Amino acid sequence: MTASWVLRIGSAVVAGAALLAAVGPWVIPLDPAAQNLALRLAPPSWAHPFGLDELGRDIFSRMASGARVSFVVGLTVVSISATVGTLLGALGGYAGGLLDDAISRAIDMLMAFPGLLLAIALVAVLGPGLFNVLLALTLIGWVGYARLVRGVVLRARAFEYVQASRALGAGTWHLLRRHLIPTAMPAVVVQAALGMAGAIIGEASLSFLGLGVQPPTPSWGTMLNGGRAHLLDAPHLTLFPGLAIVALVLGFNFVGDGLRDRLDRDSRR
Amino acid sequence: MGRFLVRRLLLTVPVLLGVATLVFALIHLVPGDPAQVMLGDAAAPADVADLRRRLGLDRTLAVQYVSFLTGLARGDLGVSLRTNQPVLTSIAERLPATFELALAALVVATVVALPLGTVAAVRRGTAIDRGASLLALLGISLPNFWLGPTLVLVFSVGLAWFPVSGRGTWAHLVLPAITLGAPLAAVLARITRTSVIEELREVYVLAARARGLSAGRAVIRHACRNSLIPIVTVLGLQMGSVLTGAVITETIFAWPGVGRLLIQSISFRDYPLVQGCILFIAVTYVSVNLAVDLLYGVLDPRIRYE
Numbered sequence: 001m002t003a004s005w006v007l008r009i010g011s012a013v014v015a016g017a018a019l020l021a022a023v024g025p026w027v028i029p030l031d032p033a034a035q036n037l038a039l040r041l042a043p044p045s046w047a048h049p050f051g052l053d054e055l056g057r058d059i060f061s062r063m064a065s066g067a068r069v070s071f072v073v074g075l076t077v078v079s080i081s082a083t084v085g086t087l088l089g090a091l092g093g094y095a096g097g098l099l100d101d102a103i104s105r106a107i108d109m110l111m112a113f114p115g116l117l118l119a120i121a122l123v124a125v126l127g128p129g130l131f132n133v134l135l136a137l138t139l140i141g142w143v144g145y146a147r148l149v150r151g152v153v154l155r156a157r158a159f160e161y162v163q164a165s166r167a168l169g170a171g172t173w174h175l176l177r178r179h180l181i182p183t184a185m186p187a188v189v190v191q192a193a194l195g196m197a198g199a200i201i202g203e204a205s206l207s208f209l210g211l212g213v214q215p216p217t218p219s220w221g222t223m224l225n226g227g228r229a230h231l232l233d234a235p236h237l238t239l240f241p242g243l244a245i246v247a248l249v250l251g252f253n254f255v256g257d258g259l260r261d262r263l264d265r266d267s268r269r
Numbered sequence: 270m271g272r273f274l275v276r277r278l279l280l281t282v283p284v285l286l287g288v289a290t291l292v293f294a295l296i297h298l299v300p301g302d303p304a305q306v307m308l309g310d311a312a313a314p315a316d317v318a319d320l321r322r323r324l325g326l327d328r329t330l331a332v333q334y335v336s337f338l339t340g341l342a343r344g345d346l347g348v349s350l351r352t353n354q355p356v357l358t359s360i361a362e363r364l365p366a367t368f369e370l371a372l373a374a375l376v377v378a379t380v381v382a383l384p385l386g387t388v389a390a391v392r393r394g395t396a397i398d399r400g401a402s403l404l405a406l407l408g409i410s411l412p413n414f415w416l417g418p419t420l421v422l423v424f425s426v427g428l429a430w431f432p433v434s435g436r437g438t439w440a441h442l443v444l445p446a447i448t449l450g451a452p453l454a455a456v457l458a459r460i461t462r463t464s465v466i467e468e469l470r471e472v473y474v475l476a477a478r479a480r481g482l483s484a485g486r487a488v489i490r491h492a493c494r495n496s497l498i499p500i501v502t503v504l505g506l507q508m509g510s511v512l513t514g515a516v517i518t519e520t521i522f523a524w525p526g527v528g529r530l531l532i533q534s535i536s537f538r539d540y541p542l543v544q545g546c547i548l549f550i551a552v553t554y555v556s557v558n559l560a561v562d563l564l565y566g567v568l569d570p571r572i573r574y575e
Contacts, residue, residue, distance in 0.1 A: 109287030113547075114509025114554045118291075120516065121547045124535040125298045201412050205517060208414040209532055224414060228521075235422050242415030250410040257406065 007262065010254025017248045021071045024064025032061040032218055041234040051236040054226060059236065062218040063244055069130070069219040070200045070248060077137045077199040078192050084138075085145025086188055090176050092146070093153030103146065110143045116205055123211045133212045137202045141195065148191055152184040159183075186263045193256035197249045204245050220245050274563065281559050288555065292548045293337045296540050297330075307350060307538045320350070324541070346548065347541035349534070356545035360527055366436055367526035370449060370518065371511050373442050375504075377450030378457050383493075383500075385454075386461025391488055393466060401458065408455025413514050417448040417521035434523040445522045449514050453507050460503045464496035471495075498565060505561030512550050 025032070030048075036056035044051045050059035092103035110118065119136035126132040156162060162179050170178075206212035207221025215222060220241040227237030299306050304321040321327050324347075325336055340346065346356035389401035424444060425433045431440050468474060469492050477487045516528035523529070527546055534542035 105283070105287070108284055109291065112284045112288045112555050113291070113551050115513040117509075117513050117516070117547060117550055120513075120531070120535075121292075121295055121543070122298070124543055125295050125540070126300065197410065204412060205414060209517065209520060211535070221414070224418075228418060231418050231422060232426055238415070238418050238422075242412075242419065245412055245415060246410055249412070250407065253406055253410050 004258065004262070006254045007258025010251045010256075010258055013247055013251030014255060017067055017244075017251065018071060020064050021067035024067065025061070028058075028061045028064055030058040030061040032057060032065045033216060034058070041230060041237070043234070044236055050240040051234070053223070053237055054230060054234075059223070059240055062223060063220065063241060066218040066220045066223060066241065067244070067248075069213055069217070070203065070245075073130075073134060073137070073203040074196040074199045074252075076134050077141050077202075078195045080138045081141030081195065082145050082188055082192050085142035085147075086149045086181060086184065088142065089146035089149030089151075090153050090181050090184065093150040094157055094172065094176060094180055100150075103150070107143050107147055107150075110140060111147075113140070116140075116202055119202060119206060120209070120211065123206055128206075128211045128214055130213050130217070133203055133206050136206075137199055141199065144195070145188060145191060148187055149181070149184045152187060153180045156180050156183040190256050190260045190263065193252055193259060197252035197256070200245065200252070201249055277559065277562055281555060284555055285552065288548065288551045289338060289341055290334075292544050292551070293334055295544055295547065296324075296326075299540070303540060307540060323348075341548075346545040349542045350539045351534075351537050351542070356542050359530060359542060360545055360549050363525060363527045363530045366524060367515055367519070367528060369436075369442065370445055370515055370524060370526060371508075373446035374449035374453060374511055374514075377446050378453035381450070381454040382457030383461055386458040387465050387488065387493060389458070389462045390465035390469065391484070398462075401462070405455040405458045405462075408451050408458075411451060413448050413452065414517050414521065416451055417444070417518060420444045420448060421521075434521075436524055441522075445518050445524055448521065449511060449518045452514065453511060456503060456507055456510075457500065461496065461500055464499045465492055468492035468496045501561055501564055505558050508557040509554050512554055516550075 034057065036052065038056065039052050040054055040056040042048065042052040042056070048058050048060065050063065053059055053062070088103050092100040113121075118140050119133075122136040122139065123132050126135070157175075157180065159179075162175060165175060165179055203212055203219065204221030204224070207219045208225045210225060213219035213222050215226070223241040224238055224245075227234070227241070230237050296303050302317065302321070304317045304324065304326060305312065308317055308320060318327075325333050328336070344357055346360075348355055349359055352359065385401050385404070389398040392398050421433055421444060424430045431443050432438075435441055465488065469488070471492075474487050474492055477491050478484065482490070512528075515526060516531055518524065519526045519529035520532050527549060531543065531546035531550075534540075534546060
């Protein structure tokens with residue numbers, strides 16, 4: 001499969017999920033909170049294509065609402081992390097000295113915690129809930145962008161056009177805004193696409209562990225957690241939300257990989 | 270080698286201090302009075318005051334911090350609020366299970382990834398390569414909290430080949446090891462492919478072929494060995510995912526390891542145990558990365574002098 005096809009398939013999956021999140025709750029006639037206990041754990045049917053959950057709620061309509069949570073988490077975490085990380089990384093890489101040391105030590109300290117562990121720790125003490133999930137994922141998310149941008153800026157500050165601009169009297173902010181940060185942007189965009197996948201898996205993991213979005217709010221991770229108890233008698237509770245997570249994460253990974261391949265190809269030209 | 274070792278060990282000290290400081294800060298991030306939160310709203314004020322005193326929360330922050338660090342230096346991580354057992358003992362009891370699972374996952378990942386990545390590199394641009402790359406991307410995108418239950422559904426419930434959960438025989442280990450190892454295998458396969466492709470472009474591989482070595486032997490005897498450095502680097506970096514993945518995998522399969530202990534202690538608001546588990550996992554991660562750095566020196570002697 002070529003890079004452009006990877007990018008196209010990824011974009012189509014992400015666009016489909018975004019559409020479901022945006023209009024799904026209005027288009028789908030079933031209320032995601034409406035319970036029908038008489039039909040609890042009912043398997044997929046024409047009326048309920050993905051079946052009903054342990055409280056007799058329609059899984060498809062809950063998944064449409066859950067898609068909103070995934071996109072809200074992904075977009076919020078990625079936009080804040082990318083902005084903060086890009087600014088700090090660029091400042092550290094350009095200014096050097098004490099500021100760079102302080103930023104680099106903070107990066108080292110946070111990188112010493114594996115993946116989601118710090119998020120699990122933070123949510124464990126702050127308490128479960130969507131806001132704390134966003135806070136925890138953002139606190140660990142900015143580090144990747146800062147490290148990436150710092151590396152690019154360290155190299156770019158020696159480029160001739162940056163030196164020329166400085167010789168013409170350009171200030172720090174001008175150099176960062178016009179030259180250094182734009183140089184790092186392609187790499188940041190790729191990181192952001194992969195970061196969306198990471199944030200969605202992060203939220204789903206925390207919700208699966210009971211530390212994320214709390215019932216009755218539907219989130220794909222919470223739905224998977226609820227389905228665990230019924231894995232043997234009603235596997236559709238686990239199957240569909242899981243497939244949705246896999247598809248969306250794969251979509252964002254395809255977009256990130258496709259963009260990276262395209263940028264690599266452009267830079268070799 | 271001695272200077273390299275000492276320098277690398279000294280560089281680890283501030284990182285470990287940072288980790289300890291963050292873990293110390295955790296309990297102070299609890300909204301309100303941590304002692305009250307741990308015991309619940311119905312607790313008697315005398316009990317709350319007693320717990321505050323036992324945890325040292327009635328002392329100044331500076332004194333608490335120094336006491337925390339000196340405790341760590343002695344291997345004293347406090348006492349579990351639920352079991353009254355020293356935190357270190359609770360973790361030590363669960364340690365073999367977590368190491369067993371992590372090791373099995375590493376074996377699964379290596380056994381799958383190295384041949385897959387190498388074949389994809391040698392057959393670059395063919396259907397085999399594209400299939401392997403797609404499989405790797407799928408592996409990265411499969412969250413273990415979905416892969417685990419799906420494997421249980423197929424292999425435990427459907428085929429009855431493996432137990433649903435628990436620890437005991439090798440059969441108990443298979444599904445958790447695959448669940449934890451699959452994403453790692455995907456990442457490793459990708460890096461193995463890239464790394465072997467780079468090495469195949471080198472002149473020494475061409476020279477080996479010119480001496481009459483078959484393509485297979487040139488890859489196995491020369492390219493594979495030299496592509497090990499980036500693979501080992503990624504293996505070290507991925508230990509973070511393995512350790513975090515262990516928290517979820519152990520929860521799915523009721524595997525009695527440190528990850529499950531962490532989730533159980535969170536649900537009981539047993540904060541000393543939460544702190545201990547977080548600290549243990551982070552220190553293990555830092556140590557593995559240190560070991561990986563030291564291993565570079567063995568794999569490529571030039572690195573020692575840089």
